[in-house]
């Protein structure tokens with residue numbers, strides 16, 4: 001059953017009894033918003049109901065939406081139009097980084113046609129990663145700057161930025177490795193890539209996106225801690241949002257790290273990708 005359906009069912013079960021509130025707290029925790037916020041919200045909702053004004057299940061759901069809203073950081077993903085933009089796609093292995101690079105390229109081609117987009121094959125660790133990005137590049141008509149397997153990702157990015165300048169591209173999207181021999185290696189490499197872009201940052205608008213798999217649950221919080229701690233990301237892309245019945249992690253990430261979710265991935269196709277819309281999200285989570 002969809003998460004919002006479960007919330008609806010819960011509110012309709014009984015006349016907003018204590019038991020309903022307790023079950024609501026459990027359900028919100030199960031939905032990944034985090035335990036402390038779940039209890040806080042349920043207390044607030046209960047108080048509103050006691051005060052009057054919130055009597056019906058519909059009113060309670062509406063109130064819950066209102067209570068959730070301030071806990072969700074939002075930001076518009078904006079590309080500078082007067083300079084080159086660089087997007088670094090970060091995240092652990094398998095979350096959907098490479099797919100998201102291609103989806104973002106397709107989205108920019110569609111919403112900001114004109115100056116070219118370039119992709120950089122910054123995952124030089126996994127043998128098949130470069131080929132995977134090249135296939136996307138061919139499908140999309142996007143040039144992929146790559147070096148050989150095992151090359152220094154910083155050097156790939158350096159090349160890609162130079163190539164982008166030559167053709168007056170609007171954007172370089174850099175794929176990165178999600179796995180290295182050790183986590184320390186991974187972080188060291190990311191910090192190095194970060195430095196390379198920073199060196200060129202005088203004329204570059206730099207965006208760091210952390211890709212999270214919406215089905216991972218609380219483990220994703222740990223991923224944010226590690227990546228955000230290492231390179232200070234700007235926001236999150238939540239992938240596989242199609243295959244989860246809950247999406248409370250968006251709220252948990254926002255609350256704990258102040259990070260906005262910028263895009264949602266909702267399938268494997270290029271078009272299954274859209275900027276985060278808080279109203280749609282709340283309708284999805286709590287029900288329309």
Ligand SMILES: Nc1nc2c(ncn2[C@@H]2O[C@H](COP(=O)(O)OP(=O)(O)OP(=O)(O)O)[C@@H](O)[C@H]2O)c(=O)[nH]1
Nearest residue numbers: 093094095096097098099178239240265266267268
């Ligand atoms: N259902 C669904 N599947 C997705 C989504 N995004 C990516 N995938 C799938 O997830 C799998 C992994 O995607 P990749 O893009 O290769 O992930 P990655 O993070 O680059 O993986 P590594 O390079 O191994 O670290 C692929 O089968 C994708 O098709 C999404 O939004 N929804």
Ligand SMILES: [Mg+2]
Nearest residue numbers: 097098123129
């Ligand atoms: Mg990849």
